[in-house]
Amino acid sequence: MSGICGSCDFFRDGGTLARREEAHQMGEGLTCPQPVERGLWQSRHCVLVHRRPAGLAPQARQPMVRGWEGAEYALVWDGALTNGPELRRELAEAGFPLDSHDDTETLLAACILWGVETPRRLRGSFAYAFWDGGSGRLLCCRDRLGGRSLFWTWVDGTFLFASQQRALFCFPGLAPRLSQDGLRQLLSLAPVPPPGIEMFEGIHLLPPASLLIFSPDGVSVHPYWALESRPHPDDYPTTAARVRQLADEAVRRELAGPPVLGSFLSGSLSSSFVTAAAALAYTEDGRPPLDTWSLQQNGESSVRQVADAFHTRHRALECPLPSLVNCMEEEGEILEFPAMALSDAGLFFLCLQVSGTCHTVLTGTGGGCILGGSLWPEGEGGTFLPLPRSTALPLGRQIFDPGLWHSSGVEEHGRDHLSRLLDRCPTLDGESPRETQRRRESWLAFNWLLPALLARNERLGRASGLDLRSPLCDHLLVEYAWNIPWSMKTANGRPLQLLRDGTEDLLPQAVRDQAVLPRILAAESLYGQLVRARLARLLDDTNAPIRPLAEERALRRLLMEDGGAPVGSSIPKAHVMAYLVQLNRWMEAFHLSV
The missing domain is CATH 3.60.20.10 (Aminohydrolase, N-terminal nucleophile (Ntn) domain)
Incomplete structure (x- = not known):
């Protein structure tokens, strides 16, 4: 940090x-x-x-x-x-x-x-x-x-x-x-x-x-390093055992350095494994119980089962929604880029609460990207559907100034950048079209989503005085996982199935069998009301940096709409409003204008 x-x-x-x-x-x-x-x-x-x-x-x-x-x-x-x-x-x-x-x-x-x-x-x-x-x-x-x-x-x-x-x-x-x-x-x-x-x-x-x-x-x-595509040599049982071995080693290596004093439990399979592996190592080494933390309402059943099974000193922290909104507004400035995920604000709040009691915490960050948990939807016939970036474009076209939108070439730029990134993906001769498609998606996860998640951990942790470490991002595990066929990573059509099977003797069955990865604090109605109030104040401020960017009528329509998502978008309205509030705070912090 x-x-x-x-x-x-x-x-x-x-x-x-x-x-x-x-x-x-x-x-x-x-x-x-x-x-x-x-x-x-x-x-x-x-x-x-x-x-x-x-x-x-x-x-x-x-x-x-x-x-x-x-x-x-x-x-x-x-x-x-x-x-x-x-x-x-x-x-x-x-x-x-x-x-x-x-x-x-x-x-x-x-x-x-x-x-x-x-x-x-x-x-x-x-x-x-x-x-x-x-x-x-x-x-x-x-x-x-x-x-x-x-x-x-x-x-x-x-x-x-x-x-x-x-x-x-x-x-x-x-x-x-x-x-x-x-x-x-x-x-x-x-x-x-x-x-x-x-x-x-x-x-x-x-x-x-x-x-x-x-x-x-x-x-x-x-x-000085790059992923290389090559045929995967191992059968499924050997692959599951090897993933478990590499992941265990990565966790233990983190414990061998400066004192690791805790672990975050989000309820996800990845964080559950990291916590369990660390707690088991603590027990074997004769150390005191591992400290763990989570946010209430965040995969509580899985969190409690892991904490109980491995006798961690667990604390489930309640996050008042006004505090969450404050963290949301501040995080864009800390990240040096406005974000939209509500989970970032929840993570920042958790870091602030924990930093007074320890300085180093393990997380499960990266497990989904590396082991087959970050799935993009597949259409009829296995077609390659738009990635998350494109789902917000229609909404951006509604909200921002039309002249600025079209003169900037937003949509063309996004397609060109995505195409150049995919062109650098190392393919494998003889691989099936479906596996090639999934490899390309994994390439995007490695090169796009994963660095952003690690940057989030780095910057939110540093701002709160906490060092967040992600043992599943060990490069030896990444190199091995890169060439595991998608059919193994998601056996039976389930994300992270390889990790589920590899931890059969470690994690409670209910934790391994969870069908959906939990999200931190869904966009509740009170949270949406608080964010709406912040955005409304910006619309009344003629000096707000965001004003020249946005269409005022579109923003006021956004404030008046009821329901979970604006018309023409699948993104929750609270996330959209939070992004705009963060964008304004970010522009103020860096004295930016358009």
Whole structure:
């Protein structure tokens, strides 16, 4: 839950007090619960900045600096390594001495010794910036699935990076400007931005599994990992056992690092498995019972059964709807993008309540994307139906200014972007058309939905002082699951059937047999009334940033409609209104106008 940022310039002196103050101001722009530990390192060409909440488990101070063979090296990073012990053994065998078992020192030593090859050796969720004093260059990197964010840009020849976009805008001369792609994304009402979309002009998100090198020759970005399609070698029982083995190992690796003090139970099969595996490991290791939390009304039966079966210290927290609405409005600013899912607000509320009692929590995030739980509907004859992005387009066409809508090319842009993304899917010769279609859908889940879910966890967790970890996103499990046929993942036509069968000896049958994945807090009538009141206030405010975007008559019609969804849409009305309220808050926070 650290925040990192910095600057690098090879043609102007970066060692001045002015450069130091610029970097300090960027650091102050990082969202971090108070009180804060501050760190800054400065050289002739580079400045690295680190922020993290004070009072966390002991950890080496950052930036960490080390001299080696006549050169100075420095590192800032955020995340968690799950193969720290193996890395330390490899470093010792290579003759590289370490003074501690701290992951920061381990990562710095790995970067010094292995340079650009370091990312391939790492396991876990991370983003780092490493000043390579021996070669005179800056290396920036993200983990394979994008569990930690890293943005970068230029200002007058100076390279800037940060784990949050808001920190970049604290640099002199850099102001947030909505990009054309960003405008199209907002008008589409899509709560999950596709990969590669830049919401702000000139602000780039380093892709997952990528290493960026900045040197006097400029910037280059290099992928270091990719999914590969190949025939699946195992039968169904062997596959179920292997998935269970890899998932168990991933959970236990998280427990072997800094103390994991709890787990979130949503009632989903994925969160139930992660909690059960962690609680069982706690019992086997002789630790106290695992702490678990959930929101009331959220898969309560499954949650209670798992908590009772594994003797966790469970607390079901009640979320007052006014508090939920406040979290909903604030989350768009924290996520740095307006969302629509009510579950995000519920997760943020849960994080805020739990952060006072622990700092690290396991989640089941990613299980559906990886193991066959995120299904898009199939039409007659197995046709490929529109994906979630397209379901909101007709509603966006009604709500937003017609001239702005048509001149922006929202619908064409969405189709083109989706097509380019699908074109990159690695196919498998000889695969049936149905399996190929499902592989393409899994590709979208891996590259579109999953990074957005991980970004949500990262940013909402950081804002509340909580480190949310997702063991099911371990890359070895992902690599294996990628080539499991869809017919295995959803045997008998049931989502996540492979995980159900693989946990037969672990989870209660009623939990494994649940037919529908629970959702956090359905859009109740009182919640809708509270959100409607927020939107009504915006319509009465002539200075609200959203006013030039939207058709006032359409918004007032939306406020007057009864029922669960606006005319011509399957999206609940409360979600639509919440999105618009978030959009206005987001535009205010970044001083945006159209």
